[in-house]
Amino acid sequence: MKEFDLIVLGGGRATSLAKNAAKKGKKVAVIEKSALGGTCPNRGCVPSKLLIGYAEVSRAIQEAKRHYIDATIKKIDVEKIFEKTNHYISKIDENYQKKFNENVTVFRGEGKFVSNKVIEVNGEQLTAKQIVIATGTRPMKPPHEKAWSSDDIFPLKKVPKSIAIVGSGFIAVELANFFDAVGIKTKLLVRSGELLKNEDGEIQAVFQEEFSKNVDVAFNTTIKETHYNESKQVFELILENKERQTTPHSCEALLYATGRESNADLLNLEATNIELDKRGFIKRNEFFETTAKDVYVVGDAGGEYMLQHAAAYEVNHMEKYLYEDKKEPLKFKYMPHAVFCEPEIASVGITEEKAKEEGIAYVSSVTNWLASAKAESTKLKYPITKFIINPNNYEILGCHLVGPQSATMMHQVLAVMHLDNDIRHLKEMLYIHPALSEALLPAAVNSVKEVEKYKEAK
Incomplete structure (x- = not known):
């Protein structure tokens, strides 16, 4: 049994807590099964915004006529765009590792609870005075084995010539906007009649009208049948609208961006007193405490505000709570968000x-x-x-x-x-x-x- 002052389960935003605790002389363990940095810099908000930067330039040229400028795009090197983005991603784990001093031990593997205060990873058992769960979320699994989730975009090994994207939220519209802007034939499939349904109605209406001028959106549409043609390496879809009319559609890539789910089911919490809510997220009180003593949860794993800036804010508060004796509960005055798209x-x-x-x-x-x-x-x-x-x-x-x-x-x-x-x-x-x-x-x-x-x- 290896003993620590702090175990951080999940190497994403909570690595800043691990780093700062180590600077205070605490013996810290970080458990991460994938790349350090977590979803945001490796597979989410950071690389997707890098892509959107290219989309913005492309859109500006495409729409130059409204400025009385006659401009055309001769070529968009999408392979180079992904090469540069993939290279950026490849450095993230190393950069996070460099932030740790000798008091941090990183365990590369999937951590599972053995009891309230014991976690097993790669056959080793670890315990600590305090444990912080920061395991985030994962995309809903696509119904077809050849289909992608948003996790499969970064790093992207093969750039498709065409893509169909299923979803109506911010991940779906941001990625559809990018692929369409850089010349990849894109179709967005939306089960309902609206995009970004959680936005204010008047804002949503403007967004939907403007977005649909650029991107081919099929509203009130589902995929009735999915077949992957191995010889042609394309998806052959049968789409169905609300009138039950069907149309065929083929594409090289099929991406599902239909939501995210908790990773709590991967932690063997059955061996602990830690409770989940009805959605499968870890229950916590206003001090981030779970139902097991000295075990805390921050970020998306708590299922409250699933945004990177919220997670960073929570981790900062968690550090003050644990090491600066500031025992006030965190209450967000407000929670902003953005959709980085066109518009x-x-x-x-x-x-x-x-x-x-x-x-x-x-x-x-x-x-x-x-x-x-x-x-x-x-x-x-x-x-x-x-x-x-x-x-x-x-x-x-x-x-x-x-x-x-x-x-x-x-x-x-x-x-x-x-x-x-x-x-x-x-x-x-x-x-x-x-x-x-x-x-x-x-x-x-x-x-x-x-x-x-x-x-x-x-």
Whole structure:
């Protein structure tokens, strides 16, 4: 039995906790069955955004006509794009390993609990005063053995000439946008009639209209039959729409991006007192404590906010809780997210649909960006900002953007929400003219007007 001060089960975002604990003189074990760094830098948000960078350049050339520029693309070297992206990924594990000092021992293998405080990996048993579970999630398994999940994109060994993608969430639309933009024949298959259904309705409608101008989307469509032709190395699909009409479709690659599931079932938690919720994620309280003493869970493994920036924030709080005697529970003031696509979305807080559902008092405003010369220069008419405001105290309940650089623009709103959540600060502050962020000024002005109307009506 090897003894440690801390075991971190999962070598993703929680490696920063392991690194910093080791700097404090703690003896730390990190257990990881794959590459250090976890999903985000190896198979998720980082490499996918590298791909999107290429897509943005391609789209800009394709859409140059709206700037009265006649431009054509002679060639897109997709093989080179993936070669560069794969090379980036290949260095991640090594770079994470270099961050550890001699107090960290990395165990390469799949860790399973033997009891509450004992984990077995590669035939060795480890125990520690404290254990942090940070095992994340995995993509839902595709129903066909030759089909891909998002984990199979990075590193990609063979670039297809055509691809069908099943899904309607952010992973599906981001990857469909990339493949289509770089000239790979792409078809997005959506079971329902909408994309990004969890976004605010007005933002979602704009996104869907603009996205569908570029990408071939088959709504209300399922795959009735799947056959992989080995000799031709293509999928031969029979697609079925809601009227039960069928059409054939062939493609070299078939990707399922239909959601993610907990890895908790791989940990042998039956040997412990650790409990799961109805969705199969590990139960925890406001201090990240599981139902086993001195065993904690952070990040996606807890099933709360399955976003990299949320996991990083939680791990930072976990370190303060364990080693700086700061015992306050972590309560997120807000949880922003973005969809890095064409068009781009950024969102924080409540949607109007949710406000109505929960009976929350609110006013809303939708404002285009055209008051900003920088926004006008994009020659795009669709970008909008939507604010949802508490009319009793000017609190920003939600903000939703669709348009270029939405994720960057959102940080101005986030700063106000973090420090003193009052929409009037965005109305009264001084903006650089004519920066893109200046589009937030008329949106804030309109929101304040809506609050004043509400107060007058009362």
